[in-house]
Amino acid sequence: MAGRLRVIVWGAGDSAALNRWRLPLPVSYYIDTDWAKWGTSVFGAPIRSPERLIDEIPDKTLIVLNYYYYRSFPEQLRLLERLGDCWWITATALDEALDESRPDGDTRVEDILAFEQIISAIDVRHPDLSAYAHALCQTPLNGRHAQRARNAIARHRQTMPPRPLSGRAVLLIERLNLGGAERQLCNLAVGLARAGHQVVLAALETEPAGASHYVASLRKAGIDYRILPAAGAPGDIQSLVGQFWRPSATSVFWHAPTALGTAMLSVARFLADYQPDRIICYLDRPNIIGALAATLTDVPHIVMSGRNVNPTHFPHFYSCQTDDFRKAYKMLVHQPGISLTANSRIGAQSYAEWLGLTEKDQPIILNCVSDFLSIPPRRGTLTGLRSLLGVTRDHDIVLGIFRLAPEKQPLHFIEAFAKLHAHRPQTRAVICGSGNLEPEIRAAITQHGLDDRVTLLGDVEDVGLVIRISAIMLHTSVFEGTANVLLEAQALGLPIVCYRNGGSESALAPQLLDYCCDQGDTDALAEQCRILLDDPALRRRLKNKLATFIQRHFSIDRLVHETLNVGENPPP
Template sequence: MSSEIEDLLTYARGLGLNLFVFCDRDSAVEYETIDPDAKVYRPTNRQGPIAIDARGHWRVVLPPRWSGHVLTRSPEFMNSVFLNFDLASRGYFHLHLITAAGIQTRSSLWLLWAALLARVLSASAAGVLGALKVLSTCLTGMFGALRILGATLTRVFDVRRMFSAATAGARQRIHAYLNQPKSRSAVFRSMMARRKTAYHVVPNRILLVTPSFGRGGSERLTIDTAQLLVHRGYDVCMLALQPVEPGQASYMNEIKALGLSIQTLPREATQDHSVRAVSEELRLYEKDLPPWLLNFFDAVARVTKDFRPAVVHCWLGQAIAIGGLAAGALGVPRIIAHQLSMVQEDLLENQQFYRDAYFALARSRAVTFASNSKAAAVDYERWLGFRRHAFRVLTNVLHPSTVRVPSAQEVSNFRTQLGLQPGARVVATMIRMVPEKDPELWVEAAAAIATLRPDVRFVIGGYGVLEDAVRRKVSELGLEDRITMLGAVTDVVLVYAATDIFMLSSRTEGLPCVLLEAQSAGCPVVATDVGGNAEAFQDGVTGHLVRHRSAQALAEAVLKILDNPDWARRARVEAPRYVEASFGPDPYLDKALEIYGLPRRSIERAGSGLSGRLRL
């Protein structure tokens, strides 16, 4: 740690601060205590930039923090209107300036007024109106007293009569300033302002918005939810924001067989950079949003208006941002923003966009945030700076049709197809081949098991961007005759039925459906202690939780099961019971309808597809 930072933390200890933000000339970083008694600090993940804006003003962007403290060595904070406005408007009322003579503590509100007063008194005639305009803007955002101030200044100084001719150019510049494009965050907040619904609501209609219908856990959960809602008598439509790419494994055949209603946005709706006519509710934002984003919102808004739902349920980041904001612009009565994972890299890479969207959604009483695990809820609350329990927990569900019981002959034929010898033990997984699932670590764990147990074979089901890398890893470790890679799987139950142990090596998870499926099929599970994995099974009863994420630790957990057949037999009995009790359809749907604000209905529809078979 540098001496400059250590000196800073010494000042913080002297002030007795448990949480503060340090601002230098380039950035603002939040620090928190990890030992309140010893006042040991560490940086949090909440930070923001300090930079000069297009008009030459220093600005700082901080996450909201009521009655927050700021430490700085930059004297600009003592006389800057804009820096102090940024601090006060975000709740940072206590400013501590570190000088050679010691620490000066001031209120950012007091400094803001002082800087405004100095600007008014020292400005020229042409600059007075500009300063007054800044003052009025600040008062509008902070106190909502612009009219009172304007009336008072008009009576006292008779500004309009004194400067009418002399300040014509200044008035034109002020008019241009007021009519310049709004910031993205301001537009998003405007979209979520309370308004009358733009259509006649059909009370039993629910729109489920998902990124796509490609094969994956979140997409399958959307389909399961749709089936269950239809079974309860609700009118459901599923909307995919992205079309299925040619050659991509998808659920389209299963959706068609189940008779579910779907809509898919055309590819041009998400990539169109041309300016075209948009819905009436979005015309207000034509000059403020880029054409591609406006067209994206418009495509979702048109589907929503045509369907006229009482509830719009959005799954995962992009669907939450696009679907949720479009629904807000239409005044949809109930909007559910449902996350199914921990905070992902795509959110971090575009975090300002998603932060703007989530903060705007949070301003609306129509919006409920949800996650599928307690761990994910805490992760998102921390990332966004939300209060605890701002996210409701709506766990995953295992639909009755997901895992059927195949015949012994089917299983035997499948094992023969895989080249498995009678009596061979099988360790398997079903994953997307993406970095967060870490399939290469899975292969390394398989290699450690294979060294000690020549009777064990390994099966990997799934596809993704790392598939070629995984095949190379298998070849490098000389495991071509021990590991079978299935690619996209159309009937997961055969894999589970042929499996003795299901192993998951993920770097991060929300609450993985594959762990529920494997247990429902009677497979003991081994999984890394990340995200919501610990909430998906009973550690020591239906599986083993690996707290140190390494190939050796995963291998040891698998070998522990292989070496204890009595425990494995008990786990095969307990696992289906646990899944049925904790992730059954009725508790899940009752909780979902409670979040929707809709009644528990029991009207069954013929041909709802409840008895159909859903496959990964």
């Protein structure tokens, strides 16, 4: 095709390198909707405005569409309609041609590398442009492509060469945010190191400033923490393919989700060098990136740890990505040496329904409470905290620890507290956490006349201190897995009032189940809070029982044992 058509690539984002590797044609220039990129270059070719295409001769131009969760898809279609009879293609169109040439549903390495023959077989001018484009866009993990991907992974895993045990373990996360999954990953890292494993906790992005204490605690425990450098050029891909991978890995990588390619390469490059026995990933995007990278590099044991419920419940986090996640998970589950775990029964049910699995396909590994939580604070610390908050020992504090996000329903917390405060004006509320609902929360506080009664602390590094000065915890999530804050509150003897949501009940001592309320019933929440606050003797009786319950069922040693057992004995 070189010399007959000018090749122009639409999209200079993270997926560009993988698409360039899949479709290695000489590129005249890139176009992108991000004006900040105009005038710069990528892979030696300039980046220009999409309007530049108007000057091209349609039947002498081939436009290669790079997709990133299809966000720019409508704009691309509008411009293609304006250009008229132009040629356009995506790297995924190659799979459509392979569908026709390989009815047995398998892709072989020699097929993948036969670019010229495949491209020449594709008719990229279609009367129903929108429908055809959507079909191509959805091709990568649909139909026979998905079956080929599963077959490729299975063949590759089944032919892994044996490797001597090294005692090395890699734990993977997107970044060390102030969140429950991140705390559990740090707990697991400490526990594995204590059990004699050589542990690396790897992140795809640098942690925010508020999470620096995680890094300090990891390094204090002798755990190697590192940010994996990006691998973003076509040459990086070719180097990895040639240097580290068996030939069967090329087929696996070919079928991988395009938008995850750059991160997958950075993880694969590290794993190929480090040669761990196992990788344990937390949260959906790192699960898929880590599992595919570990598959490419022959890591024997791969554990993916799901969220409290499947990612379709978090549109503010994942928006257009959930369909890709679902298809990628279905490529990976039931493969040799790969496990998908849940941290609660409700979480296992959620993922099972979403992925078409049974609950027994997902081992349940409950969260744990850090040993460091039981270390008493320095003398005067709690008095200083009360002074900072403007409260005395006569003020009962109702504590909330959650993201200010829809699934945590923080407005329900404010409504319930307002009803409680009407009967107990000496009560104060403290909320630890941040999120996109903060403006609405502040407005609700003002609306209820609680500006001097509710304190928003934002993200708090040591929530144990705030728990110690509080009288009760109020938790209003619409769903939960094994919520860390509920475990930590009980470990320090703090009673809890919460909504029934499937996961919270599994984290509570039996003595607290009577204080669970139906979803949306803020009157009941307020009443249960009042009962506990009016009876200090009851709270004292509960304190030791709650702490004993947590010590017995939610230790770091149990988390380590169950995680290692799953990795070495995945479900059939």
